[in-house]
Amino acid sequence: MSAANEELVRLSATQMAAKIRAKEVSSCELVEAELSVIDAAEPSVDAFLEVSRDQALEQADALDKRIAAGDTEGLPELAGVPIAIKDMIVTRGIPTTAASKILEGWVPPYDATVVEKLKAAGMPILGKTNLDEFAQGSSTEHSAFKPTRNPWDTGRVPGGSGGGSASAVGAFEAPLALGTDTGGSIRQPSALTGTVGVKPTYGGVSRYGAIAMASSLDQIGPVSRSVLDAALLQEVIGGYDKRDSTSIPKPVPPLAQAAREGAKMDLKGMKVGLVKELSGDGYQPGVEARFNEGVKLLQDMGAEVVEVSCPHFSYALAAYYIIMPSEVSSNLARYDGMRYGLRVMPGEGVEQTAANMMAATREAGFGDEVKRRIILGIYALSAGYYDAWYGSAQKVRTLIIRDFEQAFQKADVLVSPASPTTAFKFGERMSDPLSMYLSDVATIPANMAGSPAMSIPAGLSDDGLPVGFQFFAPQMRDEVMYKPAAALEAALQAQWGGPIHQSLKTPWLAGE
Template identity: 65%
Template sequence: MSGAGADLTRMSAAVLADKLAAREVSSVEVTQAHLDRIADVEHAVHAFLQVSGDAALAVAADVDARRTSGEELHALAGVPIAVKDVVVTKGLETTAGSKILQGWIPPYDATLVEKLKAAGLPILGKTNMDEFAMGSSTEHSAYGNTHNPWDLDRIPGGSGGGSAAAVAAYEAPLAIGTDTGGSIRQPAAVTGTVGVKPTYGGVSRYGLIALASSLDQAGPVTRTVLDSALLHELIGGHDPRDSTSIDEPLPALVAAAREGVSGNLKGVRVGVIRELQGEGYQPGVLARFEESLELLRSAGADIVEVSCPHFTYALAAYYLILPAEASSNLAKFDGMRFGLRVVPEDNPTAERVMSATRGQGFGDEVKRRIILGTYALSAGYYDAYYGSAQKVRTLIQRDFASAFEAADVLVSPTAPTTAFKLGEKLDDPLAMYLNDVATIPANLAGVPGLSLPSGLSDDGLPVGFQVLAPAKADDRLYRVGAALEMMLEQSWEGPLLSRAPELKVAR
């Protein structure tokens, strides 16, 4: 890649947007620079399942022509983006990381994709993910592992490891992820990027292939807090096609991020969650967390400790509620209407076709969760398992309500450890599930959460700092997150990603 192209891929989306608006650079140049970067490093990272270069360049050329004609455009018009493969895209293969949907070309766009297209963002392609978003490492994709740009032998988080890796590897300035139990925030933590789970219902779920309908939420994956705010404002808002969509305007997210850069948090009450630290957390993770707290204190924030006692049961409740909803949502993949169909040679009845299709089309983790969810919903065990888990969910929501009486935002490490080695936890599902221990409570309660890089652990790998806010108060995430990001980058003398090892490029 040329020096000029390399510079374009290192710029934040906000900087690119300003340069595009000033016509210092064209969208075709910016998009081509990122496609060149993908060509250079994708062999090592495997962040994408499909790259739609021609379509992206066509959109970029159209944006350039409209800008030249004087048309008023969205602030992010011409800035390219990557989209997680669980989000439906018209005319572009969408697989949810599963063989059962291999070759499926959707006839419509998700609402958030409609918004991206209407605003003129070239879509670079679809990113890799754990099958149907079930996983914490992107090792459960039917199409191979994604690798962490910080260390190619390590996981990039999951289920949205492809989106996080694409942003961390400078293959895309922006990406869309989805977060059911931490699948935006945990990958952000282990790749040194910024990831935001909006308030449940704050971004339309229409056109998202459902995993767990009461938990799923799409959101931004970026390299800066301001970039996340810009993308969040674009994709957020009410959608009448989504019955869970909040029929209220979004808070002023970009304004909150810009306010945070002032570094003034005087009077902001920051609650440290007692239950989300200590045993099981890597020492380097806790050290960076404490350092970030000191920076918030120096900016005028009041640091208080809060207790959320039922968070201890969040992991167990989540892994009953999610499989139960997944077993229902995935029933539609039966080999009858769309996607893969496997027809047995002997006596191919409908039941045998469904069994053969699901047997070959679903991976081990998906089968594991379907079986668990079906069991939890069965007549003899519904009250003991699924019903009890929903009661715990209510207690967790009450914990949040109580904590937000004492604090404006809550904070914790995003993940208990840094990125582990590929294959290290594949044979131990319970160990894998523990990576989401700090992120799951937000999904159970529907509150928004943001993860930003807080430094490197003792092993030289990125650590994430999580900020949580009350439902519909997403602007608080951006004010506090932007302030902390600014102070951290001052101490590092630049973005954390600038300290990542350079990837070897293909020649």
Template identity: 80%
Template sequence: MSDANSLVQLSAARMGEMLRAKEISSRELVDAHLDVIESAEPSVQAFLKISADVAREQADAFDALSDEDKAALPELAGVPIAIKDMIVTKGIETTAASRILEGWVPPYDATVIERLKAAHMPLLGKTNLDEFAQGSSTEHSAFHNTNNPWDLDRVPGGSGGGSAAAVAAFEAPLALGTDTGGSIRQPGALTGTVGVKPTYGGVSRYGAIAMASSLDQIGPVSRTVLDSALLQEVIGGNDRRDSTSIPEPVRPVAAAAREGLKGDLKGLKVGLIKELQGEGFQPGVQARFDESVALLKEMGAEVVEVSLPHLEYALGAYYIIMPSEVSSNLARYDGMRYGLRVMPPEDVPQTAANMMAYTREAGFGEEVKRRIILGTYALSAGYYDAWYGSAQKVRTLIIEDFKRAFEQVDVLVSPTSPTTAFRFGEKTEDPMSMYLNDIATIPANLAGVPAMSIPAGLSDDGLPVGFQFIAPQQRDEVMYKPAAALETALEQRWQGPIWQDMKTPWLDGLNK
């Protein structure tokens, strides 16, 4: 294994330690990852835009800082990161993987980007996604598919498949994603990475292109629980520009993760969600879940079964609320102010309405159009109360289910996805079968509670399985401790991290 191979396979926390000890430079880290990107992208296609010059400039700026200035920065200072192309970055094209925004270069940074820059974390580029984050496979990008590094014939999950694939393939040690119904956690499960959806409002959404505003949440993607905790502490906290931002400091998630590394869970009460296991879950997925629960017990956790009776309605409620908010949020893309503009043919009246219609026809993909139509229907005068109003009532019942559950237990657990990664095209002809992949992740978004997926091993088909932790609202640290403990126990069982079983031909020959 070459030095570059060894370097990119380190945890982000370890990279930060080496930077502080002056064993490596940020420029070396950036160049090593750019080498992997160059080698891997023809196969993986995780990125839409690679910002090599920007990353090198930012790395050089960190390396030029004094020791005193570096000491005042977060632990991840100097460690590079990839950004889901749903998050605006000043001076770097941001498209949300849609033709309607192709070529748009934002004049400002999202709050999370400002915080990454303040922490001197170089930006490697923008990762691929389902258009406007609408999908569960990254097959709905307007530009190209992203392939799962574990099996290039399979999807990496979605919508944030690009961020998850980039981290899994060692193109980046960290990435940011957005999670509206599982778009960080479900790709995490399918690619063997750690994906976290913080408490709604715990990380600013200012500068995140809106899909469904009451559900969207930016969060970390990494290869270890501690790395996600350290990244959440960089990007989290109150932001006056986001009206939904919680006016509190970041939760002590890194300390909780480090406590979990000790492997002692005595006194922790874990609830198995009755409605999110068994029938409908792939046997290999259920087997890895059961094994992980047994490990939690071995570490001293008390495990009981908990029922959330209204979860059976979560999928239906979500697919009314989410398209309704999509319909409202995507109305701004009209060809008038920015982005794509398509004029009608000469034989069609040259009106603003016709220009909007032709622009949207050319600019939006099929899945986006489907959801706009569903949402517009649900919000229409004759159906608002029957559909949207009823869905919001169901959402309230689900929130109450979680509150009652957390009166009984400290943390809830379930499989993250009912299946491992599926093949390209397998579900695109049947949208409902695609939507069912989010059955275990959607409830946390509806309730606004934090949730995390970590790798739970490999299924019988040799593909990664995800294990999900869900914590009470504004108590993100509660899930970090058992997640770090389980991660450590599983690595001891595997005799190493999950990715040691992944074939990575794009790493062969680097720096040789």
């Protein structure tokens, strides 16, 4: 790769957009540069399931012609900047598989609302990124097709389920990506790959066209390399959508404005709540050290730090792993071999009935983790156990929402580590599902409450791997977390001498 292209792909999305507006670079040139990185990086990273090369160049060319004609009215700031899409979000004309054999080869006839908005914004789509099958996992080892690797250490996982989106952005294969976050699937991989990941308020971004995992928890959100980039992307994809019954009929708050104010590093008058329950046992010392240093920087910028207790957060993981599998078992019942996707006929000697065909299809089409969660969900919803398990978990969910409400009476934002550990090695937790589930212990409360949350890079742990710093904000107040997040990002970069990605070794960029 040329030095000029390497310099170009290392820019933030905001910087890329500025060059496009100044006509220093075209969208086509930017897409071609990113495609060259994908070609070089994919043998090492495996972030993509599908690269939509021709479509991306067509979309970029259309935007370049529009700019050349002076037709720029209504274009958002990120126009012309390419983006990758988690393969849990449907894209017209581009295969969408949810990383599952049961949907292998399926090409949707329509776009998700967020994809429609990206196209209207003139943002070329580079392709579809890998994930744990049907977004069920915390390492991207449960993809039916291949594991994705962490660009910081390709012997380690990138987190999950959105490891493909996080690794693509972290490895400079894309400046931006979309993910889905059901229990931390944007924020946890962002923490492990040194990227910025945001879960908006539930209902703040349309879920129409997002393949359902657990409908009361799922949320689409941005992955980027800067807080401002995430803010601008959320402004593009956010807003009311009548096709989503859970969509909030309110305008998108001024996220980019909050991020730009935060970059001034003045937090006087802001109260930051340190969540007592999200630290201590199970948190890696290097993670806690970087987190505490981040808290100290917030104080240095004028924020008042107070400890808050959210006692029912301790039950969030257990309640989540009842509610989520219950919804999974219902949502995945539609994959039966009848209407679309994989169809497997019963074997020889087995009666050729619809029921047997459905059973054969689901046996062949779903992986072990998906089957495990379907079984858990069916059990939790079964007669005799519904009230004891599912009903009790929903009561805990209400208590978690109240914990947030009470905490936000004492603080403007809450903070915690985004992941209790840095990236773990491949295979390290595959034989112990409970250990894998614990990866999301810090992120799950936000999904249970529908609150917005964000992970930003907090530096490197003692093992040389990225650490994530998490912000929580009140429901429908996403802008509140963007200001301190941008302030901390600016303060940390002042210490590092630039973005954390400058210290990432990228042999695929150097042509090694």
